Amino acid sequence: MALSQMAKIQIVGHNSAREEVVEELQRLGSVEVTNLHVRVLQARDEQLEKRQLEIEQTSAYLAQFEKRGLGESFFPVKVNLSEEEFLNIIQNFDYAQLCQICQKLERDLKELEANGLKLFRQANDLLPWKRLNIPLEELKETSAAKVTLGTVSNRDFDPQGMKEKMEEVSRETFIQVIEETKSVKYCLLIYLKHHQEQVSNILRESEFTPVNFPGLRGKPEDILRETESRLQKVEEEKKDLIAKSREMLKEKTKLMAVHDHLANLRERKSIQNLFARTEETFLITGWIKRSHLENLKKSLERQFSEIDISPVKPEKGERPPVDLENRRLVRPFQMVTNLYGLPHSRELDPTPFLAPFFFLFFGLCVSDAGYGLILMALTLLGIKKMKVGQELFRLLFLGGVATLICGALMGGWFGIDVAKIPRAPHFLKSVVLFNPLEQPMTFFKLALALGFGQIFFGTVIKLIKDVREKEWSDALFSEGSWLVIFAGILVLVLGEGLIGPGGAKTLGKWLVISGALVRVILRGLFRERKLAGIGIGLILLLDGLKNLLGNVLSYSRLMALGMATGVIAMTVNLVAGLARETIPLLGWLAMIVILIGGHIFNIAINTLGSFVHTTRLQFVEFFPYFFEGGGKAFEPFRTQNEFTVVR
DSSP states (O other): OEEOOEEEEEEEEEGGGHHHHHHHHHHHTOEEEOOOSSSOOOOOOHHHHHHHHHHHHHHHHHHTTOOOOHHHHHSOOOEEEOHHHHHHHHHHOOHHHHHHHHHHHHHHHHHHHHHHHHHHHHHHHHGGGTTOOSOGGGOSOOSSEEEEEEEEETTTOOHHHHHHHHHHHOSSOEEEEEEEOSSEEEEEEEEEGGGHHHHHHHHHHTTOEEEOOTTOOSOHHHHHHHHHHHHHHHHHHHHHHHHHHHHHGGGHHHHHHHHHHHHHHHHHHHHGGGSEEOSSEEEEEEEEEHHHHHHHHHHHHHHOSSEEEEEOOOOTTOOOOBOEEOOTTTGGGHHHHHHHOBOOTTSOOSHHHHHHHHHHHHHHHHOOHHHHHHHHHHHHHHHHHOSSOHHHHHHHHHHHHHHHHHHHHHTEETTEEGGGSTTOOHHHHHTOOOOTTTOHHHHHHHHHHHHHHHHHHHHHHHHHHHHHTTOHHIIIIIIIHHHHHHHHHHHHHHTHHHHHHHHHHHHHHHHHHHHHHIIIIIHHHTSSSHHHHHHHHHHHHHHHHHHHHHHHHHTTHHHHHHHHHHHHHHHHHHHHHHHHHHSTTTHHHHHHHHHHHHHHHHHHHHHHHHHHHHHHIIIIIIGGGTOOOOBOBOOOOOOOOSSEEEO
């Protein structure tokens, strides 16, 4: 329930064992290697990069033929292999041959697709001329006449008027509409060449666009028939290539194993840029968890005789990396801390402190026991079926548990008040504390009380932190004075039932006054400029009280979100009931669709809202009281497989 204790170490060995030592360090995955050079020279292994790129391109080509479920599209599943299977693939699989086969298949497929597209466009262009009963090669100009095909817009085109204009120029002019659509007319035009200039003017006025088919021979209908046959052949060849490509998918697992092997090999080459070296020796420095140091020593010294592993003192101002260690129940909440930023090495881990508040606040925001059950079921399914996103699923599962508890205490089950459910178990009715829709002020007071409690707790943590760091002035005059003021406020609000109205008012008032005096006067007297210190203390007190009020009121969002969930759920039920009553025959079906769709939407939108706003309360209202952050994550040099899991 704290930060892992880190030790800085150095490893000195003979160059002859350097590659093997690096491989063992990667296998153990316990040391974060630090840079021993002012500037890192990134040595590149072009051969390794080329191999990895070929595999990535082949994998991307094969991926388009895989059938994936919706879940796998968002959360790709890694392949499980035993160490023996993995090593067998690395040693025996000829991935280069597979890459060559897939490259050829890809080239052939692209060529076929290009040919198919060309044929399709050709057929599309010829289709309007299907009724033209003249071979295309005969549509050419002679010494006396010119024959041309063309299109004109149907909007303003008048074929009779155009024909009359042509006949005014020459009686030996022929125009025929071959095909017509809503927007275009496809025409055949024949005229004498010595009337070229006059005919061109008429064609320009009619917005005539010439059409030609260079290289094509035969009648359009015959060419279309042949093109269709060729297109069919192209499709058959494509199916054959796709079938062969799908056949290659059985080798993809092996390909991914080789990819991961090469990636880790590149990392081993790259990490050596951080070492210091002489002609005979190498030096590695890095960070390791203290609990792993002995295991590292045993492993390396057992395999390598000419090696020394020893702890070293960190340099002045050097801070170790940070790794959070929490118990299983608290560990999912580390995700919230990581979103904000890690604590530095001398700071408390805030995860155990935020965990109970996050748990309770999330439950209050969703506040429906039925939704809690659904959320638990869905996240359990995610934990079992998905290989990634486990941290989020576990956090949301705990959120579902909190929702179930809070929803049961407020009597909400899928938007229905448990008191109105016939034959509901007596236990469910007996645990209800209040109905938020009927007693909103109770919910409001509860939200503010929880907010005040979390702020009080944050101030206590800051006081402990000041004491640990021997900041006695801040501990006494800042956090200490605020705790006295908070205690006074609590006595004023809650003390009437314990010590009577008169005693509560007197004690609470004097606690608040005492805390304020310590905050303003005593803190000011410990400053060099005492009068100015008292004035600054008064300003800070007033500013702190204003911030306290604003921060506590911010927790009212718990009530707002909790009530919104209930109102939307009730509305879904109401609309579903109306659909059943008003829609003939299909009323029951409509009701079921509305209930399922409406409640799923409500669960999704309110789960998202609850996560966001509960996280915001930690970041904005709680963390500023004690948490600084700024730590660097511990990133040990280890085997990192993107596609495979080696058992």
